Amino acid sequence: MTAPITAGDAFHSIDGSYNFAYLDEQTKRMIRRTLLKAIAIPGYQAPFGGREMPMAYGWGTGGIQVTASIIGVDDCLKVIDQGADDTTNAVSIRRFFKRVAGVAVTEATAEATIIQTRHRIPEAPLTEDQIIVYQVPQPEPLRKLEPREAETRKMHAYSEYGLMHVKLYEDIARHGEITTTYDYPVEVNARHVMAPSPIPKFDNPKMQMMPALQLFGAGREKRIYAIPPYTQVRSLDFDDHPFAVQTFDTPCGLCDATGVFLDEVILDDKGDHMFVCSDSDHCKGRRQAGHVGPRAAAAARLGFPGSAGDGA
């Protein structure tokens, strides 16, 4: 842990090579202005002058710029990738902000003031004191069906969203059900249709009336959008094919949790597998509280990371 940063040296990173949180103050101001605009028009994709970041597009440059623009010395940052705090991308982004902003970092959802995420919304309900920042590869929900940017902008401007249902129609026509499971389109504040980033549709209901502020950054496409706290977020569907989240027949193999999003894990080369919480912090918390899943012992025997023996 580094020494706490005071207001006086807030404009410098820990090693003195960069401005606080890497971006210069002008850029941060520009991004904050864009964020305010995005919050004022929930679900609207606000263009911004995205900067080059010291990492490739696809590694969360949009989310990082948003986080860098809102983070302060007192913040506590959590970064998750595929629900886990310990994946390469999550670790490197956390390390990046530790270095360029010197802020506290955490894996505990409840302790974080800012959560930057790729692919998941934590299982624990977020609060008014938290901000969740999504990394977005493709902000335009209509893009696959309408390649022309000028046209999709008009479609948003005039609420011409029939095409979005064409996509869902195609799903049902070909597969008998809506097979879109990630990045499932939502209508925000009864106005803009929005791509929720590649989170599983399982997480879509968490966006509805969420107490936390939700910010979305797309680095390559240079777009920012937002959902203010307590905003209506409705997943698109048909009257006779209503929106439904994924369900799992088994509880988490490690912590016995139900009603959470599970990942399948292969245990050996004979095909033995189990389902475990995608949200590693949630799983850890339950195990510490004494919950034991049906596969906990087997996982521990195999030295499975995050299994009972590893929990505390």
Added chain:
Amino acid sequence: MTAEPMLTVNGLAKTFVLHTQNGVRLPVFANVDFSVAAGQCLALTGPSGAGKSTLLRSLYANYLPSDGQIMVRHRGRMLDLASAEPRQQLEVRRETIGFVSQFLRVIPRIPAEVIVAEAAIAGGASPEDALAAARELLRRLNLPERLWSVPPATFSGGEQQRVNIARGLIRPFPVLLLDEPTASLDPVNRRGAVDLILAAKAAGAAVVAICHDEDVRAEIADMTFDVSSYKAAA
């Protein structure tokens, strides 16, 4: 007959100008005046090339007259078809004037009974009623039933002629224009066609007909009009 005139022609003239052939002018007729009342039949006479068909087509707004008026009682008022807007001309054709041409020029690939029924549908009949009426008429005209669902392109002249007559007579048009309605028919079928024409007259139709068959003409016509005596000067 003292019935009110249905069709009155005033000073009608037609001259073709062939711009593709150095503007040569082909005068056909001029100063044509006549009037036909409801229930009357006027037969146009004159030798071949006198302009009978040209006059009849002008009365249907298929040819554009060079001069004069074609007053038609349409929706209770006299309307000059020669100067009417295309929209009104279409309306007159839909509601007031029926035409049986000498040769069938109808839409290819459409079954005979549908060609006939369409004329009734255009007049507001339901498709079912129209088809039933079409079949009834084709039966009365002795068109073999196996031909009803066949497009008439391959029909004989007489068969096509009967489709044509059925199409023109399926609705009680107040004005009927007939161009050689019986020309290609054998005596039996000619009788059927003449009966239908007489029935239309009795129902109040004003008829203008071109008819070379003197017996038929004598039977249907109340008066004649020799087009050749209205030959226009070149």
Added chain:
Amino acid sequence: MTRSEPLMEAAGVGHIYAGGQVGCEDVSFRLYPGEVLGIVGESGSGKSTLLSCLAGALEPSSGQVKFDVGRQGLRDVFQLSEPERRLLMRTEWGIVRQNPRDGLRMSVSAGGNVGERLMAVGERHYGQIRDQALDWLGRVEIAADRVDHLPRTFSGGMQQRVQIARILVSRPRLVFMDEPTGGLDVSVQARLLDLLRGLVRDLGVAAVVVTHDLAVVRLLSDRLMVMRHGRVVEHGLTDRVLDDPQHPYSQLLVSSVLQA
């Protein structure tokens, strides 16, 4: 029956391109509900420019194009706000493009293409949307088992029919057709024409058909305008213009066609 207000009115419509080249000039007509107006002329006659102006795609440099928007009376199409005009184009209007690729979404199934306009106006019942898509594909003689196939697996004639179903499903009051049979084999053209003729009659939809093919207008249109050098040189009942053309150019055009 026909004592209705005009559906569309063109008043002195003209368009001059940036280089000073005349696209079309001083075109006026009224189109009434259910009427089919044909526009013929050679390439360069201005008929395509005129169609673009009429269909709201190209603002005329002079004159006005008015349409009976929402049955509320004639309104200048180019004075409508953009969302109003776009709404018009996907509800009361339809445009059949010569190349079906321009009028279809090639990556969306036939059924999805036909259903799009329904979804665009808020239809949200999958089963009903699909039923209507099947019904319309049937009307354009496309077998029900092709409903989920992509248009690129269809022949040109079938693509054109899907395009027509995609438009007619919203029950438009006016359809613009730009060389609807262009690029198709002769036998396919004939079948498409029969189909169009039947649909136009059954639905009572008005249409503006631009073509260089006199057989197309003979079959489809009630009225005909002949264009040359951007101007209308003759206008009248279709059979009158074709059987007794008055203008030297119309006579040339008609006499150039072999009588079939």
